Amino acid sequence: MRRVKVFSGSSHPELAEFICEKLGIPPAAVSLKKFSNQETSVEIGCSVRDEDVFIIQSGSNHVNDHLMELLIMISACKGSSASRITAVMPYFPYSKQSKKKNHRGAITAKMVANLLSVAGVDHIITMDLHASQMQGFFNKPVDNLYAEPSIAKWIQDSVPEYANGVVVCKNAGGAKRVTSLADRLKIDFALIHADRSRGAHQAHRSPTVPGTPESEVVGSSDNNMNSDLFCYTSNTTADHIIPAIVNKKFDNNGEDDFNSSTSITTLSVDEETSSVITLVGDVVGKVVFIVDDMIDKSGSFIVAAEHLMKNCKAKRVYVIATHGILSDDSIKEIDRCRSIHQLVITNTFPIPSEKRSQSSKLVIIDISATLAEAIRRTHNGESISYLFHTAL
Numbered sequence: 001m002r003r004v005k006v007f008s009g010s011s012h013p014e015l016a017e018f019i020c021e022k023l024g025i026p027p028a029a030v031s032l033k034k035f036s037n038q039e040t041s042v043e044i045g046c047s048v049r050d051e052d053v054f055i056i057q058s059g060s061n062h063v064n065d066h067l068m069e070l071l072i073m074i075s076a077c078k079g080s081s082a083s084r085i086t087a088v089m090p091y092f093p094y095s096k097q098s099k100k101k102n103h104r105g106a107i108t109a110k111m112v113a114n115l116l117s118v119a120g121v122d123h124i125i126t127m128d129l130h131a132s133q134m135q136g137f138f139n140k141p142v143d144n145l146y147a148e149p150s151i152a153k154w155i156q157d158s159v160p161e162y163a164n165g166v167v168v169c170k171n172a173g174g175a176k177r178v179t180s181l182a183d184r185l186k187i188d189f190a191l192i193h194a195d196r197s198r199g200a201h202q203a204h205r206s207p208t209v210p211g212t213p214e215s216e217v218v219g220s221s222d223n224n225m226n227s228d229l230f231c232y233t234s235n236t237t238a239d240h241i242i243p244a245i246v247n248k249k250f251d252n253n254g255e256d257d258f259n260s261s262t263s264i265t266t267l268s269v270d271e272e273t274s275s276v277i278t279l280v281g282d283v284v285g286k287v288v289f290i291v292d293d294m295i296d297k298s299g300s301f302i303v304a305a306e307h308l309m310k311n312c313k314a315k316r317v318y319v320i321a322t323h324g325i326l327s328d329d330s331i332k333e334i335d336r337c338r339s340i341h342q343l344v345i346t347n348t349f350p351i352p353s354e355k356r357s358q359s360s361k362l363v364i365i366d367i368s369a370t371l372a373e374a375i376r377r378t379h380n381g382e383s384i385s386y387l388f389h390t391a392l
Helices: 013-023 063-079 108-119 132-137 148-158 172-185 200-204 299-311 330-336 368-380
Strands: 004-008 030-034 040-044 052-056 084-089 123-127 142-145 165-169 188-195 242-246 263-270 275-280 287-295 316-324 342-346 362-365
Touching: 004 013, 013 052, 013 368, 040 063, 052 063, 052 368, 063 084, 063 108, 084 368, 108 132, 123 368, 132 142, 142 368, 148 172, 148 316, 148 342, 148 362, 165 172, 172 188, 172 287, 188 299, 275 299, 287 299, 299 316, 299 330
Parallel strands: 004 052, 052 084, 084 123, 123 142, 165 188, 165 287, 287 316, 316 342, 342 362
Antiparallel strands: 030 040, 188 275, 242 263, 263 275
16 A cells, blocks of 8 residues: 555554555664653654554553543544545444433533544544444544454354354343344344342342233243253342243244244342342343454353353353453453353454463454555545445
């Protein structure tokens, strides 16, 4: 590619190296350092006049330092007469703060978008924004790429029995993401909901389904129903498991028609948090993929996996996320969890080698080819729609 400069920030040099290798060009020279008073210093080491500049800087554990470094790099290139500056941010920092969580909170993701615009960025390339509406925070073009094609390809190549699997969403907010992956793989999906407000005593009550007669709610295995449809547990919370038939179908003679489309609701109580955990869907004897856009703390993933394996009799559980933040000891906690078979993430977020070695379950999908192709197509003025549904 002619008249292109690709710079790497200090947040994720490994990913930047992979991208440059696939583009067939070396990273452009830049000096990044800190003064003795911890101020960030940036010095561009080559001419960028009338060049198409791409700066690769992902979010990281040192989010504030690396964000400031990116802003200074953008400003330095702008002041050096670059024709266009594109910030390649595989993981967008502060993306979890995309709305007010309380009355006096801040929409920090919007502030970051404003900072990038003020610094002089002309275009942003990112991947799997926490909320797709964040694209409206910018007054510059934003290309939000998807890791879904690469994740789907990994599942098809690495999990032989995936066709008998279920994609599970651990909270209602990620339902759209989960159904999209399930549609791509042509398999079922299910939903987990943890309600901390109901308390443990609520688990003894039968779930109420609008329009369903009380006689249709099954509360024990003594009923003359197909026992394979229900999920029970063998641990101390057995008394708190309440299966229920939802969306029950009937044939022309009014008889019960239990088929694969029947939806199961299973309730159990997490005694540590006193929350009611609800699974809507059937996972008995199936491979389960718990999917989310990021995994920061491991707690909710472990609770979901334990519920699926112990209470709902799933065959095996994979935890899959685009951005593997894995704060504190999350990776060790997942490695110790017997209910999780593998943890699958992409390399959008930098993970030190010492942290990778802490888990034998960790699988990292390389998405550098997708980002490199997005850079190439952006430079050549080509459409990137191809990347939304194709794994490279």
